[in-house]
Amino acid sequence: MIGFSVNGKRVDLDVDPSTPLLWVIREQLGLTGTKYGCGMAQCGACTVHINGEAARSCVAPVSRAAGKSVTTIEGLSPDLSNPLQRAWLEEDVPQCGYCQSGQLMSAAVLLRDKPRPTDEDIDEAMTGNICRCGTYPRIRRAIHRAAEMVAKGDAR
Amino acid sequence: MIRRRVAEGITGKGMQRRDFLRASVAASGGLLIGFHFPGLSQVASAQSSANVFMPNAFVRIGTDERVTVIVNHSEMGQGVYTSLPMLLAEELDADWTKVGFEPAPVDPKYNHPAFGMQITGGSSSVWSGLEQFRQAGALARAMMVAAAAQQWNVDSSTCRTESGAVFSESNRKLTYGQLVGAAAKLTPPEHVQLKDPKTFKLIGKPIKRLDTPEKLNGKAVFGIDVKLPGMLTAVVARPPIFGAKMKSFDDSRPRAMPGVRKIVAIPAGVTVIADTFWQAKMAREALRIEWDEGSMQGFSTTQMMRDFRERAKSPGTSVRKDGDSAAALANAAKKVEAVYEVPYLSHLMMEPLNCVVDLRADSCEVWTGSQFQTVDRANAAKVAGLPNEKVQLHTTFLGGGFGRRANPQSDFVVEAVQVAKAAGAPVKVIWTREDDMAGGWYRPAFLHAIEGGVDASGNAISWRSRLVGQSIMAGTPFAAMMMKGKDYDPASLEGVDDLPYAIPNVAVESHQAEINVPVQWWRSVGHSHTAFAVECFVDELAALGGKDPYQFRRAMLQKQPRYLGVLDLAAQKAGWDKPLPKGMGRGIAVHFAFGSYSAHVAEVSVTDDRVRVHRMVCAIDCGQYVNPGIIAAQTEGGAIFGASAALFQELTFENGRLQQTNFHTFPVMRMNECPEIETHIVESNEKSGGIGEPGVPCAAPAIANAIFAVTGKRIRRLPIRMTEAV
Numbered sequence: 012m013i014g015f016s017v018n019g020k021r022v023d024l025d026v027d028p029s030t031p032l033l034w035v036i037r038e039q040l041g042l043t044g045t046k047y048g049c050g051m052a053q054c055g056a057c058t059v060h061i062n063g064e065a066a067r068s069c070v071a072p073v074s075r076a077a078g079k080s081v082t083t084i085e086g087l088s089p090d091l092s093n094p095l096q097r098a099w100l101e102e103d104v105p106q107c108g109y110c111q112s113g114q115l116m117s118a119a120v121l122l123r124d125k126p127r128p129t130d131e132d133i134d135e136a137m138t139g140n141i142c143r144c145g146t147y148p149r150i151r152r153a154i155h156r157a158a159e160m161v162a163k164g165d166a167r
Numbered sequence: 168m169i170r171r172r173v174a175e176g177i178t179g180k181g182m183q184r185r186d187f188l189r190a191s192v193a194a195s196g197g198l199l200i201g202f203h204f205p206g207l208s209q210v211a212s213a214q215s216s217a218n219v220f221m222p223n224a225f226v227r228i229g230t231d232e233r234v235t236v237i238v239n240h241s242e243m244g245q246g247v248y249t250s251l252p253m254l255l256a257e258e259l260d261a262d263w264t265k266v267g268f269e270p271a272p273v274d275p276k277y278n279h280p281a282f283g284m285q286i287t288g289g290s291s292s293v294w295s296g297l298e299q300f301r302q303a304g305a306l307a308r309a310m311m312v313a314a315a316a317q318q319w320n321v322d323s324s325t326c327r328t329e330s331g332a333v334f335s336e337s338n339r340k341l342t343y344g345q346l347v348g349a350a351a352k353l354t355p356p357e358h359v360q361l362k363d364p365k366t367f368k369l370i371g372k373p374i375k376r377l378d379t380p381e382k383l384n385g386k387a388v389f390g391i392d393v394k395l396p397g398m399l400t401a402v403v404a405r406p407p408i409f410g411a412k413m414k415s416f417d418d419s420r421p422r423a424m425p426g427v428r429k430i431v432a433i434p435a436g437v438t439v440i441a442d443t444f445w446q447a448k449m450a451r452e453a454l455r456i457e458w459d460e461g462s463m464q465g466f467s468t469t470q471m472m473r474d475f476r477e478r479a480k481s482p483g484t485s486v487r488k489d490g491d492s493a494a495a496l497a498n499a500a501k502k503v504e505a506v507y508e509v510p511y512l513s514h515l516m517m518e519p520l521n522c523v524v525d526l527r528a529d530s531c532e533v534w535t536g537s538q539f540q541t542v543d544r545a546n547a548a549k550v551a552g553l554p555n556e557k558v559q560l561h562t563t564f565l566g567g568g569f570g571r572r573a574n575p576q577s578d579f580v581v582e583a584v585q586v587a588k589a590a591g592a593p594v595k596v597i598w599t600r601e602d603d604m605a606g607g608w609y610r611p612a613f614l615h616a617i618e619g620g621v622d623a624s625g626n627a628i629s630w631r632s633r634l635v636g637q638s639i640m641a642g643t644p645f646a647a648m649m650m651k652g653k654d655y656d657p658a659s660l661e662g663v664d665d666l667p668y669a670i671p672n673v674a675v676e677s678h679q680a681e682i683n684v685p686v687q688w689w690r691s692v693g694h695s696h697t698a699f700a701v702e703c704f705v706d707e708l709a710a711l712g713g714k715d716p717y718q719f720r721r722a723m724l725q726k727q728p729r730y731l732g733v734l735d736l737a738a739q740k741a742g743w744d745k746p747l748p749k750g751m752g753r754g755i756a757v758h759f760a761f762g763s764y765s766a767h768v769a770e771v772s773v774t775d776d777r778v779r780v781h782r783m784v785c786a787i788d789c790g791q792y793v794n795p796g797i798i799a800a801q802t803e804g805g806a807i808f809g810a811s812a813a814l815f816q817e818l819t820f821e822n823g824r825l826q827q828t829n830f831h832t833f834p835v836m837r838m839n840e841c842p843e844i845e846t847h848i849v850e851s852n853e854k855s856g857g858i859g860e861p862g863v864p865c866a867a868p869a870i871a872n873a874i875f876a877v878t879g880k881r882i883r884r885l886p887i888r889m890t891e892a893v
Contacts, residue, residue, distance in 0.1 A: 027425065027445075034445045038400070043392035044385015046566070048517050049600045053830035056517060084385040096383045103375050103796055106244030106804055108382030109389060109517040109566030134839035141830060143517045143567050144244045145807030147841040149800070 015076040017042070018086030028074035032066075033057045035073045036083060044084035044112045048141070055140030058113035059083050065120045067139075084112035087119060094165075095119055098157035106144035114140045118154050127158050225271070226255055226307050232331060232344035234261045236300075237269045239277035239285060240292040241538050242378060243516075243568035244804070245859040246797035247292045249376040251300050253793055254293075257369045258304030258362060259311075261343070262331030268377055270562040273540045284541035288573050288688065290761035290857020293793055297855055305359040313356070314349035315341045364791075373796030378564070390536040390563045393523045395593040399428055401586045402447045402597060404454055405436040408823035409607060410461040410683050413437060421450035430454065431589035435582040440590050444597050463683050466823040468612065471682065472508055475635040479506065479616035483633050483676035484654035487664050490672035495629035499620025501711050502629075507617070507700040508884040511818040512610035513833060514689055518566020519603040522583035525593040526551055531558045535580060536565035538573035546577035550584040569808075570688035574608055575643040601828045609818060610689030611637040613659070615700035619670075625712025627670045627723065632663050632700070635678040637686045639693075654679045658688065662697030662760060662864065667730055668705065668723035684820070690808055691863035694760040698864030699813075699871070699885065702756035706872045707881065716872060717743050717755050729788050730757055732849050733766040736786035740847050741768035750774075751781065752877025756868035762856025763789035764849075767806060767865035769842075771873040776889035780810060780842040780870055788849035789856040798858050799846040805862020806844055811836040813867035817886050 014023040017040060026035055031050075036042050036059065045068060048056030052067035059068045060082040061075065087093050091100065095118050105111045114137070121128055121136035128136070133154055142150070159165075225237035236252035248268040256266045271277040271285070279286050281295050308328055315333035316323040318341065325336045332342045364370070381387040406412070416437050418430040426446030430439050437456055441447035496502055523534040524547075531551040537543045540560055548558040565572055572579075583596040598606065613636035620629045638656035640649045650656050654677050657664065664675050689695060709719035717738050724730045734757045747753060750772050757766040770782040785802045792798055815834040819826045827833040871882035880892035 030443075030445045034443060037392075038443050041394065042385065043388070043394070046389075046518070047391065047597075048519070049830050051600075051829055051831070054517070084383075087384070091380055091383055099383050100375070100379055103373075103379060103800070105376070105379055105382040106246070106800060107242075107517065107565060107567045108244070108378065108387055109564075111382050112385055115383065137838040139837075141517070141835045141837060143515060143569075143808075143835055145804035145836070145841075146800070147807065147836075147838050148803055148844050150838070 013073055013077050015078060016080045018082055024073070026073055029072050031069050032059070032071045032073045032076050032081070033068035036068060036081070042083050042085050046109055046112055048110065053141070054110070055113040055117060056110050058116040058140065060116060060120065063120070063123075065117050084116060087115060093119070094157040094160040095122065095153070098153040098160065101156060102149045102153040104146050104149040104153050106146055110140060110142045114142065114150055118150070118157070121154065122158060122161065126161060128154060226259065226303055228307065228343050228347055230344045230347050232262070232265050232342055234259065234266045234331070234343070235269050236266060237271045239271040239279070240296065241270070241287040241536065241562050241565055241568065241572075243287065243536070243538065243565035243572070245292070245801060246376055246794065247287070248378045249374065250293050250793045250797055251296050252377060253369045253374055254297060254300035255304035257367055258301045259308045260328035260330065261304070263369060263374070265331055266377065273544045273560045278541065285539075286541065286573060287538040287568070288570060290763070290859040290861065294762060294855040294857065301361055302359065305361055306355060309356050309359045310350045310353050311343050311346050313353050314346040318349060370793050371795070374794055375796070387564050389518050389566045390523065390534060391518055391521045391566070391597060393534040393563060393595065395523065395525055398523070398593040398595055399440050399442060399590055400444045400447050400595050400597060401438050401440040401590065402444070402451050402599065402602070403433070403436050403438045403582060403586065404451050404456055405602065405606070406458055408458070408460050408463050408466070409685065410463045411458045412461060414457040414459050416457070417455040421453040424450045424453060429589060433582070433585040433589055435585055438586045438589055440586065440594060448599065460823065463823045466684075466820050468511065468819045469821075471612065472614065475614040475680065476506065476616075478635050478678045478680070479614055479633045483635070483678040484652065485674065486651070486655050486660055486677050487666075487673060487675040492629045492631045492672040492674040495672035496618060496620045496631070499629055500623040502618065502620035503707050503711050504616070504618040505704055505707055505881070505883055507615040507703060509613050509696040509699060510816070510885065511612045511684065511686075512689055512812055512816055513604050513818055514567070514569040514571035515604065515833065515835065516565070516567030516569060516571060519600055520571070520579040520598040520606065521596060522579050523593070523595045524583045524587035526584065526587035529553070529557060531584065533558065533560045533580060533583070534563055535560070535583075536563050536568070536572055537580070538565070538568050538570070539577065542575065543577040543580045546581050547584050550581050550588075569690040570692070571608060574687065575645065578606070578608065600830070604827060604829065604833060605825045607685035608687035609684065610695055611639065611659070611686040613696045615663070615696070617700060617704045619704065619708050621708055621712040625714050627668065627708045627712070629672045630666065630670050631674040631676070633676045633678065634659060634663065635680055637680050637682055637684070639686055639688055641679065657693070659693050660697070661693040662758060663701050665759070666701060667727050667759065668720070669726065670723065690805070691760060691860040694758060694860070694864040695809070695812070698756065698758040698760075699867040702758065702865065702868030703871050703882065706754070706868070706875060710875070720755070720757060724757075729764045729853070730759065733757060733764045733786040733788050736847050736849060737766035737768045737784050740786065740845060741770070741784035743768065750877065752873045752875070754869045754872025754874070754876055756865040756872060758861075758864045760857075760861045760864055762854070763787060763858065763861040765802075765861045765865050767869040769866070769869035769873045771870055771877060773874060773878050773889060778814060778870070778874060778887055778889065780814070780840075782843045783810070783866070783869065784845045784847070785862060785865075786847045786849065787858070787861065788851055788853070789858050789861065790851050790853035791855050792848065793855070795848055798848055801858045802846040802862040803844045805860065806866045807836050807841060809863040809866025810842070810870060813870050813885055813887055814840075815886050
């Protein structure tokens with residue numbers, strides 16, 4: 012049995028400990044917002060937080076989450092109230108949308124660490140997340156917008 | 168994937184012959200409006216699927232005021248779940264906050280009016296839906312007005328509509344939801360008046376996408392997210408070489424692995440069916456298969472390109488001949504020859520291919536992100552051994568499409584039905600990224616051998632393009648409809664067979680290559696390579712004649728006002744005449760594709776043979792437009808898609824085996840490499856054109872021409888490698 016918390020909820024699973032966390036989240040826990048894109052930490056579609064830090068769940072064995080706290084896109088906010096989600100809405104960022112869960116989860120760690128990120132900060136934090144539709148310019152704008160919301164105390 | 172000829176021939180015919188309209192209160196408690204055209208029974212027949220006068224979209228209005236627009240095109244990022252509902256909601260005078268969307272089931276009444284089948288492709292969703300969705304909204308509105316007028320005992324003409332309600336002259340109000348029951352009992356009007364575009368409230372505005380919220384909280388359901396009770400997950404071991412056949416397999420190890428249910432030979436290879444994806448994938452790795460490698464075992468793309476070069480030395484099938492290019496070249500003051508090469512490319516959607524099938528004795532349900540519902544359902548039915556009507560195909564969100572999910576053979580759907588037959592339970596087939604990349608159906612590799620010359624004043628007087636490459640259409644069910652001759656596939660030659668420049672002597676010749684690598688339409692199809700070759704060679708001619716590349720194009724486009732419009736707009740917004748900092752170069756390209764005109768100006772620097780694109784200025788003329796926000800997104804995304812291919816992407820084969828496997832060997836542009844991009848839209852009253860693809864073609868030539876501007880070196884092969892520049 013491997014026990015950890017997902018979006019604040021305790022789970023105990025009887026699962027092969029070498030199984031990537033991604034597939035446990037998607038198949039065992041039914042949280043399909045976290046996406047499979049490459050299986051080798053190249054694209055970032057599977058990004059979740061383990062104890063608050065961005066992790067590529069496609070290469071993280073579920074054993075790595077044991078006793079820790081995992082946050083997925085479903086746990087970012089229950090009602091789209093996270094400033095990043097609001098900024099993403101304002102900038103109408105997604106196209107196909109498949110990579111956006113990972114983009115948001117990476118951006119969330121960036122904003123926590125650097126509340127007013129520069130373009131270089133954004134490059135550094137977001138370069139591991141591929142968007143095949145090419146929403147990068149809008150993601151960049153949305154991150155700046157979210158940072159402004161937080162700075163102005165506009166974040167709910 | 169559409170030819171302009173086809174598109175222009177059939178646009179707009181669809182809605183003229185409305186015969187009758189049926190309205191009924193649907194089981195869901197709403198007013199269901201559908202269109203039926205003469206000669207079409209409600210029950211679709213096989214023949215009727217080829218009819219271009221097919222009925223159109225639905226709107227469902229609920230007593231809860233919800234307006235659900237049933238959309239017959241797939242949402243793969245291009246915004247159809249917003250732009251098409253906008254058209255309907257505009258004419259309905261709906262309250263936009265109450266408008267939602269629903270993917271259409273497979274039915275002839277949802278066929279593409281131009282193509283006679285349910286398909287999303289060719290950048291055609293908006294222009295083909297323009298009339299049908301507006302008409303659908305206008306009819307629904309007229310019936311709401313009639314129902315209200317009847318209740319108030321006033322003349323319909325005295326009523327007005329606004330934001331989901333009908334108002335009388337004396338400002339009495341009935342909402343659409345309140346009118347559902349009454350409207351359902353009415354006979355629909357013979358004719359409805361469409362709005363004067365001047366009164367549009369939604370069309371032409373950058374309305375936010377309806378599908379954004381669910382794409383920000385993990386709720387949007389893509390094919391890979393579908394889950395059914397008792398569902399198993401499968402992977403397939405496919406041939407390592409195109410055309411290879413499975414001889415035998417040894418499953419003694421994987422059979423004993425946890426969660427493995429079945430390992431079965433199917434026509435596509437060997438499927439491993441397990442409780443979970445990871446179990447299936449691990450078991451596949453333990454599977455030993457012996458393949459008969461077949462005729463492609465020695466295939467090498469290096470050798471193929473050598474063969475293409477040889478072939479380009481002899482004349483091909485003539486597809487265009489203006490004047491006498493050879494004689495003009497002989498008399499040219501200066502001449503230049505160039506060979507441009509582009510590789511095979513993968514679509515590389517973020518969501519790898521997948522398909523869920525629930526196959527029962529007398530029914531089959533399929534869930535997948537399809538761009539090609541009619542064909543996929545028919546192919547699924549064939550494999551399932553069921554009539555079409557017994558097969559339901561549910562279209563999910565598509566995590567990117569770019570043409571790959573419109574496969575003429577429905578490869579990923581057919582295979583999943585084969586797996587389902589073996590599984591004996593509902594099953595989801597997941598392709599790994601590596602499977603997806605090796606799965607074929609690529610943008611074909613192409614070679615363009617071009618020669619041209621200028622006169623003493625530097626004006627272009629001769630041009631001859633010879634293309635060598637595989638046909639996309641040959642051998643498909645669409646060859647008869649789409650090809651202009653055995654060796655003339657317009658999907659290969661589009662963008663060069665219509666060379667717009669005023670050059671008196673032009674020859675275009677085609678050599679069709681027969682190679683057993685499956686190829687398919689890839690975002691912008693033939694334009695993805697013809698624009699590169701043509702626009703780079705135009706630049707070479709400009710340099711040959713000592714002219715500015717922008718002015719050189721301008722001079723040759725004087726009779727092409729829409730080309731000129733985007734060219735001028737891009738040049739002006741980019742500040743073409745303004746000097747750039749040292750080490751930076753500017754390149755320009757212009758192209759027509761899918762009914763729209765596009766021009767890009769790229770600004771690049773080259774340091775230690777590394778190319779950096781700093782800025783791209785895009786101008787787009789797609790005629791009358793619906794949602795400028797989506798147009799900007801598609802144009803930006805198209806530029807990035809084109810730039811990714813230009814800078815990074817290439818599929819190569821050695822010994823029949825694909826050399827690339829995943830994003831590390833087939834890279835996509837990333838955030839830190841992404842230039843600043845501006846989109847400028849031409850205001851136009853011309854017929855609407857496409858927007859999903861036209862942003863792609865100009866990226867590569869604009870970047871390559873910018874590299875020449877800063878380095879004096881020509882890029883003649885993609886992806887760009889400065890070590891190969893000449």
